[in-house]
Amino acid sequence: MGPGPVDADPRVLRAMAASLVGQFDPFMTDTMNETMALWRTVWRTENEQTFLVDGTSRAGIEAALVSLLEPGDRVLVPVFGRFGHLLAEISARAGAEVHTIEAPWGEVFEPDQIADAVRRVRPKVLAVVHGDTSTTMAQPLEALGAIAREHDALLYVDATASLGGNSFETDAWGVDVATAGLQKCLGGPSGSAPVTVSVRAAALIRARKHVEAGIRSADDIDHGARIASNYLDLAQVMDYWGPRRLNHHTEATSMLYAARECARLLAVEGMDAAIARHALHGGAMLAGVRGLGLEVFGDVAHKMHNVVAVAIPDGVDGDAVRGALLSDFGLEIGTSFGSLHGKVWRIGTMGHNARRDAVLVTLAALEQALRRAGVPVPPGGGVDAALGVYESATAGVVA
């Protein structure tokens, strides 16, 4: 019940045990095409270029940034948590001129703040984290595509922590490139990075010179245009997933099966239903921790559905409580990074763990662990508050 990675859906785990097939077997081609179609449903996009990068969510981020950014290009990163710093760091390694604006941890940006910065910096790429688990905040993105287009910038979004549990509209919001990982709301294991690329971003990436086998020296390559990575060169990865199936890496077939199953389960449930499920169980967890008398960190109106940051009560050893939850109750909740380290726990309700029983048993165990740590807690306060949310939701459905 931490901020991710979380338990994978057992159906996803079983999907990985399926037999492998050859990389150019017709079944493999069909599976790749089906996977692309299923992920278009998850991403809410018509983008033909919707595929997987074979690595963790971080590989997807780096593939997007190293493929979009040439050395010296300007990138603007609005930073409101740890993963904004990661986007800045990866962009700097790609040789970009990195500009950041920062919001205090626990807050998000107003669209005008971002628009002002875009106007000032004139970036080639506006690179934004959607949901940052380090603070639990979700940056509203609805207005950013138009802001980027108005200033001829591309919008890149890291949707790792949010996708599947919070609204995400690739096409309607004008997102050019978005990447994710399976290990948060999508119900799978880390190790595959779903990516979607708009027509204009794909054209920009394709225009960068391919470096083919036979290159002998860096001098043979146009330094400005070349993509510094072979493995994460999205121009080549798109050709691999495209109708020509040009050989690149050897697809990680078991992770492909996992990614297909994650998307299939979401498509069957329906994206709206999956997001509503995360809203419901996240709301119950929020009510529950408050029912235990705990304070919640940050601007709750902009919190992701799938994670809540809970202030560790004064005088309590946060790691000892986490340790007791794990060793005595078999439940993991998260610690925190940076300025929040030692100040909050992060409790997730995402993917396969966005379930009523998972919420209630976590609140029941947390009550016991807090009581034993000397925190005065109202008996049943957490579970009762969560059940109240569930009863209201059911009443709403009945009405």
Next chain:
Amino acid sequence: MGPGPVDADPRVLRAMAASLVGQFDPFMTDTMNETMALWRTVWRTENEQTFLVDGTSRAGIEAALVSLLEPGDRVLVPVFGRFGHLLAEISARAGAEVHTIEAPWGEVFEPDQIADAVRRVRPKVLAVVHGDTSTTMAQPLEALGAIAREHDALLYVDATASLGGNSFETDAWGVDVATAGLQKCLGGPSGSAPVTVSVRAAALIRARKHVEAGIRSADDIDHGARIASNYLDLAQVMDYWGPRRLNHHTEATSMLYAARECARLLAVEGMDAAIARHALHGGAMLAGVRGLGLEVFGDVAHKMHNVVAVAIPDGVDGDAVRGALLSDFGLEIGTSFGSLHGKVWRIGTMGHNARRDAVLVTLAALEQALRRAGVPVPPGGGVDAALGVYESATAGVVA
């Protein structure tokens, strides 16, 4: 029965269905440490830095080269097949000054040829493919560690296609960095890249400046020293796997389970026994295709145990025969690349497919497919020849 990826061992596939745990759960730490120890057995090394990169074998190659090579560094790549070109290409993208020597496809280099080139080029890194599936050749490596050391170079080896099926002695041969993937002789799926790094290579990589969060622009970084990738920065990956468990990517836990199971199965079998198994079944396949009257491509004395390149008889449509094997017999054999395209089939006997029944059923089906394609084949010639190899081996054991 192609040159890889091949069927994974069912025990490896089942291992991936195990439940996930949190990234800093004591069980996870134990599993990572156990995996490191098991892979030391496979690599025949005492290297503390023996771990996994989360991606395909190509990710491992790029992680090694981008972490070792600074822009302007000289690298020498002896090229004797397609994957030598890949090492050169990845090195060029990393900004290195790439020098190559080339052997005709189907041959390998004499150590003196490589020593002469090292003397002339004075590279920082000598980067060699061990076994190149494009030609089936295995470059002898025994002498190369000493040659590299004599000229103050580091020896990097891509052992993707060879490891587990052919002798590989990281420490005895003086290999500094070696990488692989699971999908060849190791019996697993693509998607995890085992890596081992010598003490002196680890020190060199660590000495390159880390780029930490907070970097705002490429100007803040020493361009010479920085590692251009975050995801494939082995300095950070080593810290993640090391005792400090510094947060980097989110480990691809299901692929970790797969990699652990591959190494566990090899450790139980014993590395010498696994290599002997590949020699036996590869020898039976070699005898079998010759028994069908087919010519074998290349210098057979330097062929990998686990793959054979078979000349497509004149007038035969190689892809039609491959199609018939797949659609009628459920067996895949490989096509070829580059100068061998359309000239040879590549038949593998590796990992879980290095088995007597797999060899014999492939030869039986190939006989039928050749006969139907109008090739005059001696009835039973392939199976009889392979059985002869098995009988001799058994007689040898009895004697």
